[in-house]
Amino acid sequence: MKKTVVTALIVLINVFYGIAGHTSALFSNQVDNDDRDISPYIYKVYDFMPAPGQFVNTLPKYLQGDTRETMIIKAETAIANDNRGTISLGGYGGYVVFGFDHEVKNIPGKYDFKILGNAFFSNSNTNPEAPREGGNCEPGIVMVSYDANNNGIPDDEWYELAGSEYHRPETIHNYEITYYKPDENKDKTPDPNYPFLNDTTYIRWTSNQGDYGYVSRNTYHSQPYYPQWITAETIVFEGAKLANNYIDESGTGSYYVQYAYDWGYADNYPNSHKRSGFNIEWAVDSDGNCMNLPGIHFVKVYTGVNQYCGWLGETSTEILGAEDLHLTDGDEDVEDGATAIEPLQAEKSIVLLQNPVTQQLFIASAEQQKADVYNLMGNKVMTFQLQSGTNHIACNLLQGLYVLVVDNQTIKFIKKK
Numbered sequence: 056m057k058k059t060v061v062t063a064l065i066v067l068i069n070v071f072y073g074i075a076g077h078t079s080a081l082f083s084n085q086v087d088n089d090d091r092d093i094s095p096y097i098y099k100v101y102d103f104m105p106a107p108g109q110f111v112n113t114l115p116k117y118l119q120g121d122t123r124e125t126m127i128i129k130a131e132t133a134i135a136n137d138n139r140g141t142i143s144l145g146g147y148g149g150y151v152v153f154g155f156d157h158e159v160k161n162i163p164g165k166y167d168f169k170i171l172g173n174a175f176f177s178n179s180n181t182n183p184e185a186p187r188e189g190g191n192c193e194p195g196i197v198m199v200s201y202d203a204n205n206n207g208i209p210d211d212e213w214y215e216l217a218g219s220e221y222h223r224p225e226t227i228h229n230y231e232i233t234y235y236k237p238d239e240n241k242d243k244t245p246d247p248n249y250p251f252l253n254d255t256t257y258i259r260w261t262s263n264q265g266d267y268g269y270v271s272r273n274t275y276h277s278q279p280y281y282p283q284w285i286t287a288e289t290i291v292f293e294g295a296k297l298a299n300n301y302i303d304e305s306g307t308g309s310y311y312v313q314y315a316y317d318w319g320y321a322d323n324y325p326n327s328h329k330r331s332g333f334n335i336e337w338a339v340d341s342d343g344n345c346m347n348l349p350g351i352h353f354v355k356v357y358t359g360v361n362q363y364c365g366w367l368g369e370t371s372t373e374i375l376g377a378e379d380l381h382l383t384d385g386d387e388d389v390e391d392g393a394t395a396i397e398p399l400q401a402e403k404s405i406v407l408l409q410n411p412v413t414q415q416l417f418i419a420s421a422e423q424q425k426a427d428v429y430n431l432m433g434n435k436v437m438t439f440q441l442q443s444g445t446n447h448i449a450c451n452l453l454q455g456l457y458v459l460v461v462d463n464q465t466i467k468f469i470k471k472k
Protein backbone atom coordinates (compact mmCIF):
# COMPACT_ATOMS: atom_id res chain seq x y z
CA MET A 56 0.00 0.00 0.00
CA LYS A 57 2.62 2.51 1.13
CA LYS A 58 4.94 1.85 -1.81
CA THR A 59 2.19 2.55 -4.34
CA VAL A 60 1.58 5.89 -2.68
CA VAL A 61 5.30 6.76 -2.74
CA THR A 62 5.65 5.78 -6.39
CA ALA A 63 2.52 7.71 -7.31
CA LEU A 64 3.87 10.75 -5.49
CA ILE A 65 7.15 10.63 -7.37
CA VAL A 66 5.27 10.37 -10.66
CA LEU A 67 3.11 13.35 -9.66
CA ILE A 68 6.14 15.43 -8.74
CA ASN A 69 7.78 14.48 -12.02
CA VAL A 70 4.77 15.54 -14.04
CA PHE A 71 4.42 18.76 -12.08
CA TYR A 72 8.00 19.87 -12.54
CA GLY A 73 8.51 18.28 -15.92
CA ILE A 74 11.74 16.63 -14.77
CA ALA A 75 10.69 13.03 -15.04
CA GLY A 76 13.99 11.63 -16.33
CA HIS A 77 16.06 13.48 -13.81
CA THR A 78 14.05 12.60 -10.72
CA SER A 79 13.43 8.98 -11.60
CA ALA A 80 17.18 8.47 -12.03
CA LEU A 81 17.65 9.87 -8.57
CA PHE A 82 15.08 7.58 -7.01
CA SER A 83 15.69 4.61 -9.29
CA ASN A 84 17.02 2.33 -6.58
CA GLN A 85 14.24 3.01 -4.11
CA VAL A 86 11.58 2.50 -6.74
CA ASP A 87 13.21 -0.74 -7.88
CA ASN A 88 13.34 -2.07 -4.35
CA ASP A 89 9.76 -1.15 -3.57
CA ASP A 90 8.15 -2.36 -6.78
CA ARG A 91 9.45 -5.90 -6.65
CA ASP A 92 8.82 -8.70 -4.27
CA ILE A 93 12.24 -8.77 -2.66
CA SER A 94 13.74 -11.23 -0.23
CA PRO A 95 15.72 -10.27 2.88
CA TYR A 96 17.82 -13.43 2.51
CA ILE A 97 20.63 -14.60 0.24
CA TYR A 98 19.41 -14.80 -3.34
CA LYS A 99 22.36 -16.48 -4.98
CA VAL A 100 25.79 -17.97 -4.30
CA TYR A 101 28.21 -16.88 -7.04
CA ASP A 102 31.35 -18.61 -5.89
CA PHE A 103 32.45 -21.08 -3.24
CA MET A 104 36.06 -22.09 -2.74
CA PRO A 105 36.89 -23.54 0.67
CA ALA A 106 40.47 -23.94 1.84
CA PRO A 107 41.45 -27.43 3.04
CA GLY A 108 39.83 -28.40 6.31
CA GLN A 109 38.17 -31.15 8.30
CA PHE A 110 34.64 -30.20 7.14
CA VAL A 111 35.56 -29.77 3.49
CA ASN A 112 33.84 -32.25 1.17
CA THR A 113 31.15 -32.73 3.81
CA LEU A 114 29.70 -29.18 4.27
CA PRO A 115 28.40 -29.22 1.56
CA LYS A 116 28.88 -32.87 0.65
CA TYR A 117 31.07 -33.69 -2.33
CA LEU A 118 30.01 -36.63 -4.49
CA GLN A 119 32.12 -38.08 -7.25
CA GLY A 120 31.59 -36.11 -10.46
CA ASP A 121 30.88 -32.84 -8.67
CA THR A 122 32.49 -29.76 -10.21
CA ARG A 123 33.07 -26.25 -8.97
CA GLU A 124 29.73 -25.29 -10.53
CA THR A 125 27.76 -28.07 -8.83
CA MET A 126 29.46 -27.35 -5.49
CA ILE A 127 28.44 -23.70 -5.82
CA ILE A 128 24.85 -24.83 -6.33
CA LYS A 129 25.11 -27.07 -3.26
CA ALA A 130 26.43 -24.15 -1.23
CA GLU A 131 23.56 -22.01 -2.51
CA THR A 132 20.99 -24.65 -1.59
CA ALA A 133 22.45 -24.70 1.92
CA ILE A 134 22.52 -20.97 2.69
CA ALA A 135 20.18 -19.14 0.28
CA ASN A 136 16.67 -18.05 1.22
CA ASP A 137 16.16 -18.90 4.86
CA ASN A 138 17.37 -22.48 4.51
CA ARG A 139 19.98 -22.24 7.27
CA GLY A 140 22.09 -25.13 6.17
CA THR A 141 25.81 -24.90 6.91
CA ILE A 142 28.80 -24.44 4.66
CA SER A 143 32.36 -24.51 5.97
CA LEU A 144 34.96 -22.23 4.39
CA GLY A 145 37.82 -24.42 5.65
CA GLY A 146 41.14 -22.96 6.82
CA TYR A 147 42.59 -19.52 6.18
CA GLY A 148 41.45 -17.89 2.94
CA GLY A 149 38.58 -20.21 1.97
CA TYR A 150 35.65 -18.11 0.77
CA VAL A 151 32.08 -17.80 -0.40
CA VAL A 152 30.58 -15.03 -2.56
CA PHE A 153 26.84 -14.45 -2.31
CA GLY A 154 24.36 -11.73 -3.20
CA PHE A 155 20.93 -10.35 -2.50
CA ASP A 156 18.17 -9.78 -5.09
CA HIS A 157 18.22 -6.05 -4.40
CA GLU A 158 20.48 -3.32 -3.13
CA VAL A 159 20.98 -3.55 0.63
CA LYS A 160 20.87 0.12 1.60
CA ASN A 161 23.42 1.69 3.84
CA ILE A 162 21.44 3.52 6.49
CA PRO A 163 23.85 5.75 8.42
CA GLY A 164 24.40 4.70 12.01
CA LYS A 165 22.55 1.40 11.57
CA TYR A 166 23.63 -2.17 11.08
CA ASP A 167 22.58 -2.99 7.51
CA PHE A 168 22.90 -6.75 7.12
CA LYS A 169 23.71 -9.74 9.23
CA ILE A 170 25.65 -12.91 8.52
CA LEU A 171 24.66 -16.10 10.29
CA GLY A 172 27.39 -18.46 11.51
CA ASN A 173 27.67 -21.13 14.18
CA ALA A 174 29.72 -19.21 16.76
CA PHE A 175 28.80 -19.68 20.40
CA PHE A 176 30.08 -18.48 23.75
CA SER A 177 31.19 -21.00 26.33
CA ASN A 178 29.96 -20.77 29.91
CA SER A 179 32.65 -22.97 31.34
CA ASN A 180 35.56 -20.59 30.87
CA THR A 181 36.76 -19.28 34.25
CA ASN A 182 39.80 -17.30 33.10
CA PRO A 183 39.50 -13.98 35.00
CA GLU A 184 41.79 -12.29 32.46
CA ALA A 185 39.89 -13.47 29.42
CA PRO A 186 40.25 -10.78 26.75
CA ARG A 187 36.62 -10.92 25.64
CA GLU A 188 33.75 -13.32 25.54
CA GLY A 189 34.85 -16.56 24.00
CA GLY A 190 33.95 -20.06 23.02
CA ASN A 191 33.83 -21.14 19.43
CA CYS A 192 34.43 -17.89 17.49
CA GLU A 193 35.97 -18.34 14.05
CA PRO A 194 36.21 -14.88 12.53
CA GLY A 195 35.71 -14.44 8.80
CA ILE A 196 36.67 -11.21 7.03
CA VAL A 197 33.79 -9.62 5.12
CA MET A 198 34.00 -7.75 1.82
CA VAL A 199 31.20 -5.99 -0.02
CA SER A 200 30.55 -4.87 -3.57
CA TYR A 201 28.10 -2.60 -5.34
CA ASP A 202 26.76 -3.77 -8.70
CA ALA A 203 28.07 -0.64 -10.38
CA ASN A 204 27.71 -1.91 -13.96
CA ASN A 205 24.23 -3.20 -13.12
CA ASN A 206 24.71 -6.60 -14.75
CA GLY A 207 23.70 -8.69 -11.72
CA ILE A 208 27.16 -10.26 -11.46
CA PRO A 209 29.84 -9.56 -8.84
CA ASP A 210 32.45 -8.30 -11.33
CA ASP A 211 32.74 -4.88 -9.68
CA GLU A 212 35.11 -3.37 -7.12
CA TRP A 213 35.34 -5.12 -3.72
CA TYR A 214 35.71 -3.25 -0.44
CA GLU A 215 36.73 -4.71 2.91
CA LEU A 216 34.53 -4.00 5.91
CA ALA A 217 37.16 -2.70 8.30
CA GLY A 218 36.37 -4.47 11.57
CA SER A 219 37.86 -3.99 15.02
CA GLU A 220 41.20 -5.58 14.05
CA TYR A 221 41.74 -3.62 10.84
CA HIS A 222 44.26 -1.15 12.31
CA ARG A 223 45.99 -3.54 14.69
CA PRO A 224 49.68 -4.01 14.01
CA GLU A 225 49.20 -7.80 14.21
CA THR A 226 46.87 -7.74 11.20
CA ILE A 227 48.67 -8.59 7.97
CA HIS A 228 46.94 -6.93 5.03
CA ASN A 229 48.64 -8.73 2.17
CA TYR A 230 48.77 -12.34 3.29
CA GLU A 231 48.94 -15.01 0.62
CA ILE A 232 48.80 -18.73 1.32
CA THR A 233 49.37 -21.74 -0.89
CA TYR A 234 47.98 -25.20 -0.05
CA TYR A 235 49.50 -28.26 -1.71
CA LYS A 236 47.32 -31.16 -2.79
CA PRO A 237 48.26 -34.20 -0.72
CA ASP A 238 48.71 -37.78 -1.79
CA GLU A 239 45.77 -39.34 0.05
CA ASN A 240 47.76 -42.57 0.38
CA LYS A 241 50.92 -41.01 1.79
CA ASP A 242 52.66 -42.40 4.87
CA LYS A 243 50.93 -40.94 7.89
CA THR A 244 52.82 -39.24 10.70
CA PRO A 245 50.65 -39.56 13.83
CA ASP A 246 51.32 -37.39 16.87
CA PRO A 247 52.47 -39.70 19.70
CA ASN A 248 51.13 -37.28 22.34
CA TYR A 249 47.74 -36.75 20.72
CA PRO A 250 46.47 -40.02 19.28
CA PHE A 251 43.51 -38.30 17.59
CA LEU A 252 45.97 -36.52 15.27
CA ASN A 253 46.71 -39.35 12.88
CA ASP A 254 48.63 -37.33 10.29
CA THR A 255 50.44 -34.13 11.27
CA THR A 256 52.00 -33.67 7.80
CA TYR A 257 48.79 -34.13 5.81
CA ILE A 258 48.33 -30.93 3.76
CA ARG A 259 51.31 -28.62 3.47
CA TRP A 260 50.93 -24.85 3.23
CA THR A 261 53.35 -21.98 2.76
CA SER A 262 52.79 -18.24 2.86
CA ASN A 263 54.32 -15.10 1.42
CA GLN A 264 55.31 -14.12 4.98
CA GLY A 265 57.74 -17.04 5.22
CA ASP A 266 55.67 -19.14 7.61
CA TYR A 267 54.59 -22.66 6.72
CA GLY A 268 52.93 -25.68 8.25
CA TYR A 269 50.40 -28.44 7.75
CA VAL A 270 46.70 -28.96 8.03
CA SER A 271 46.69 -32.06 10.23
CA ARG A 272 44.29 -34.89 9.84
CA ASN A 273 42.28 -36.14 12.81
CA THR A 274 40.45 -39.31 13.60
CA TYR A 275 37.08 -37.55 13.83
CA HIS A 276 36.99 -36.72 10.13
CA SER A 277 38.32 -39.32 7.77
CA GLN A 278 37.27 -37.92 4.35
CA PRO A 279 39.83 -36.05 2.21
CA TYR A 280 40.32 -32.47 3.44
CA TYR A 281 41.47 -31.00 0.10
CA PRO A 282 38.47 -29.94 -2.04
CA GLN A 283 38.04 -33.00 -4.25
CA TRP A 284 36.54 -31.12 -7.19
CA ILE A 285 39.76 -29.13 -7.59
CA THR A 286 42.28 -30.89 -9.81
CA ALA A 287 45.03 -28.27 -9.47
CA GLU A 288 48.05 -29.28 -7.39
CA THR A 289 47.93 -26.03 -5.41
CA ILE A 290 45.27 -23.58 -4.26
CA VAL A 291 46.22 -19.98 -3.49
CA PHE A 292 44.24 -17.53 -1.35
CA GLU A 293 45.02 -13.96 -0.48
CA GLY A 294 43.64 -11.28 1.78
CA ALA A 295 44.10 -9.86 5.23
CA LYS A 296 45.03 -12.19 8.09
CA LEU A 297 44.00 -11.54 11.67
CA ALA A 298 46.07 -12.52 14.69
CA ASN A 299 45.18 -15.84 16.30
CA ASN A 300 42.18 -15.53 18.60
CA TYR A 301 42.54 -18.66 20.71
CA ILE A 302 44.01 -19.38 24.11
CA ASP A 303 44.77 -22.89 25.32
CA GLU A 304 43.08 -22.33 28.69
CA SER A 305 44.03 -25.77 29.96
CA GLY A 306 47.70 -25.29 29.14
CA THR A 307 47.74 -28.94 28.13
CA GLY A 308 45.87 -28.85 24.85
CA SER A 309 42.59 -30.13 26.26
CA TYR A 310 40.59 -26.89 26.40
CA TYR A 311 40.86 -24.18 23.77
CA VAL A 312 38.81 -20.99 23.87
CA GLN A 313 38.47 -18.90 20.72
CA TYR A 314 37.77 -15.32 21.78
CA ALA A 315 35.45 -13.07 19.79
CA TYR A 316 36.97 -10.05 18.14
CA ASP A 317 35.14 -6.87 19.07
CA TRP A 318 33.06 -6.36 15.94
CA GLY A 319 33.01 -6.59 12.17
CA TYR A 320 33.62 -10.33 11.53
CA ALA A 321 31.43 -13.23 10.45
CA ASP A 322 31.02 -16.36 12.63
CA ASN A 323 32.46 -14.32 15.49
CA TYR A 324 29.37 -13.62 17.62
CA PRO A 325 26.29 -15.79 18.21
CA ASN A 326 23.55 -15.08 15.66
CA SER A 327 21.29 -13.59 18.33
CA HIS A 328 23.91 -10.93 19.13
CA LYS A 329 23.68 -7.56 17.37
CA ARG A 330 27.41 -7.80 16.59
CA SER A 331 26.67 -10.50 14.06
CA GLY A 332 25.49 -7.44 12.12
CA PHE A 333 27.50 -5.42 9.61
CA ASN A 334 27.52 -1.73 8.81
CA ILE A 335 28.21 -0.76 5.21
CA GLU A 336 29.87 2.43 6.49
CA TRP A 337 32.83 0.26 7.52
CA ALA A 338 33.73 -0.30 3.84
CA VAL A 339 37.23 0.81 2.88
CA ASP A 340 39.15 0.65 -0.38
CA SER A 341 42.49 -1.11 -0.69
CA ASP A 342 44.25 2.00 0.67
CA GLY A 343 42.02 2.07 3.75
CA ASN A 344 39.94 5.06 2.63
CA CYS A 345 36.38 5.12 3.92
CA MET A 346 34.06 4.53 0.94
CA ASN A 347 30.68 5.79 2.13
CA LEU A 348 28.85 3.39 -0.22
CA PRO A 349 25.13 3.99 -0.76
CA GLY A 350 24.46 0.26 -0.49
CA ILE A 351 25.73 -3.16 -1.60
CA HIS A 352 24.57 -6.13 -3.66
CA PHE A 353 27.30 -8.72 -3.07
CA VAL A 354 29.21 -10.08 -0.08
CA LYS A 355 32.38 -12.15 0.13
CA VAL A 356 33.41 -13.86 3.36
CA TYR A 357 36.71 -15.66 3.92
CA THR A 358 38.28 -17.37 6.91
CA GLY A 359 40.44 -14.66 8.49
CA VAL A 360 42.78 -16.58 10.79
CA ASN A 361 45.36 -19.24 10.05
CA GLN A 362 45.40 -21.19 13.29
CA TYR A 363 45.27 -24.73 14.52
CA CYS A 364 43.73 -25.64 17.88
CA GLY A 365 44.83 -29.20 18.60
CA TRP A 366 41.89 -31.55 18.75
CA LEU A 367 39.55 -28.80 17.51
CA GLY A 368 41.54 -28.73 14.31
CA GLU A 369 41.97 -25.74 12.05
CA THR A 370 39.80 -22.71 12.62
CA SER A 371 37.22 -22.37 9.86
CA THR A 372 34.47 -19.83 9.34
CA GLU A 373 31.03 -21.35 8.82
CA ILE A 374 28.14 -19.58 7.11
CA LEU A 375 24.45 -20.41 7.55
CA GLY A 376 22.84 -17.47 5.78
CA ALA A 377 22.55 -13.70 5.69
CA GLU A 378 19.78 -11.14 5.86
CA ASP A 379 19.03 -7.53 5.00
CA LEU A 380 18.34 -6.10 8.45
CA HIS A 381 16.28 -3.24 7.03
CA LEU A 382 13.77 -5.81 5.79
CA THR A 383 13.68 -7.91 8.95
CA ASP A 384 13.39 -5.01 11.42
CA GLY A 385 16.75 -5.92 12.92
CA ASP A 386 18.57 -2.74 11.96
CA GLU A 387 19.70 -1.64 15.38
CA ASP A 388 21.97 1.34 15.98
CA VAL A 389 25.69 0.72 15.68
CA GLU A 390 27.35 1.36 19.04
CA ASP A 391 29.72 4.32 19.32
CA GLY A 392 32.69 2.02 19.91
CA ALA A 393 32.15 0.09 16.69
CA THR A 394 33.31 2.66 14.17
CA ALA A 395 36.77 1.88 12.87
CA ILE A 396 37.64 4.78 10.72
CA GLU A 397 36.79 8.44 11.00
CA PRO A 398 34.01 8.74 8.46
CA LEU A 399 34.45 11.18 5.62
CA GLN A 400 32.38 14.31 5.87
CA ALA A 401 29.27 12.64 4.58
CA GLU A 402 27.72 15.88 3.29
CA LYS A 403 30.61 16.40 0.88
CA SER A 404 31.87 13.00 -0.11
CA ILE A 405 31.38 11.19 -3.37
CA VAL A 406 32.09 7.65 -4.47
CA LEU A 407 33.00 6.72 -8.02
CA LEU A 408 31.17 3.42 -8.20
CA GLN A 409 32.77 2.14 -11.36
CA ASN A 410 36.40 2.50 -12.37
CA PRO A 411 37.56 2.04 -15.13
CA VAL A 412 34.77 4.07 -16.70
CA THR A 413 33.22 3.01 -20.00
CA GLN A 414 30.22 5.05 -21.20
CA GLN A 415 29.11 6.69 -17.97
CA LEU A 416 30.51 8.08 -14.78
CA PHE A 417 28.54 6.36 -12.04
CA ILE A 418 28.83 8.52 -8.94
CA ALA A 419 27.16 8.38 -5.53
CA SER A 420 27.03 11.83 -3.99
CA ALA A 421 25.86 12.80 -0.54
CA GLU A 422 24.67 16.22 -1.69
CA GLN A 423 24.09 18.47 -4.67
CA GLN A 424 27.44 19.73 -5.81
CA LYS A 425 29.46 20.70 -8.85
CA ALA A 426 32.08 18.33 -10.23
CA ASP A 427 34.85 18.80 -12.78
CA VAL A 428 37.01 16.39 -14.72
CA TYR A 429 40.57 17.25 -15.71
CA ASN A 430 42.94 15.49 -18.06
CA LEU A 431 46.56 14.92 -17.10
CA MET A 432 47.58 18.16 -18.83
CA GLY A 433 45.48 19.97 -16.23
CA ASN A 434 42.81 21.01 -18.73
CA LYS A 435 39.20 20.92 -17.59
CA VAL A 436 37.37 18.54 -19.95
CA MET A 437 33.97 18.14 -18.22
CA THR A 438 31.83 20.09 -15.77
CA PHE A 439 28.54 18.85 -14.39
CA GLN A 440 26.16 19.06 -11.46
CA LEU A 441 25.74 16.07 -9.14
CA GLN A 442 22.46 15.37 -7.38
CA SER A 443 22.22 13.82 -3.96
CA GLY A 444 22.06 10.04 -4.56
CA THR A 445 23.37 8.00 -7.46
CA ASN A 446 24.20 9.84 -10.69
CA HIS A 447 24.82 8.52 -14.19
CA ILE A 448 26.82 11.03 -16.22
CA ALA A 449 27.44 10.34 -19.91
CA CYS A 450 31.18 10.35 -20.58
CA ASN A 451 32.52 10.58 -24.13
CA LEU A 452 36.14 11.24 -23.25
CA LEU A 453 38.94 9.56 -25.14
CA GLN A 454 40.70 6.62 -23.52
CA GLY A 455 43.12 7.66 -20.81
CA LEU A 456 43.64 8.74 -17.23
CA TYR A 457 41.55 11.58 -15.75
CA VAL A 458 40.92 13.23 -12.42
CA LEU A 459 37.42 13.81 -11.04
CA VAL A 460 37.33 16.79 -8.67
CA VAL A 461 34.67 17.95 -6.24
CA ASP A 462 35.01 20.45 -3.44
CA ASN A 463 37.05 18.31 -1.05
CA GLN A 464 38.03 15.23 -3.02
CA THR A 465 39.92 14.18 -6.11
CA ILE A 466 39.54 10.74 -7.65
CA LYS A 467 41.69 9.39 -10.45
CA PHE A 468 39.90 7.21 -12.98
CA ILE A 469 40.63 5.39 -16.19
CA LYS A 470 38.40 5.94 -19.21
CA LYS A 471 38.11 2.91 -21.43
CA LYS A 472 36.48 2.49 -24.81
Ligand SMILES: [Ca+2]
Nearest residue numbers: 161162165335
Ligand atom coordinates in the same frame (compact mmCIF):
# COMPACT_ATOMS: atom_id res chain seq x y z
CA1 LIG B 1 24.79 1.51 7.97
Ligand SMILES: [Ca+2]
Nearest residue numbers: 202206208210
Ligand atom coordinates in the same frame (compact mmCIF):
# COMPACT_ATOMS: atom_id res chain seq x y z
CA1 LIG C 1 28.37 -6.23 -11.79
Ligand SMILES: [Ca+2]
Nearest residue numbers: 173193322373
Ligand atom coordinates in the same frame (compact mmCIF):
# COMPACT_ATOMS: atom_id res chain seq x y z
CA1 LIG D 1 32.38 -21.83 13.14
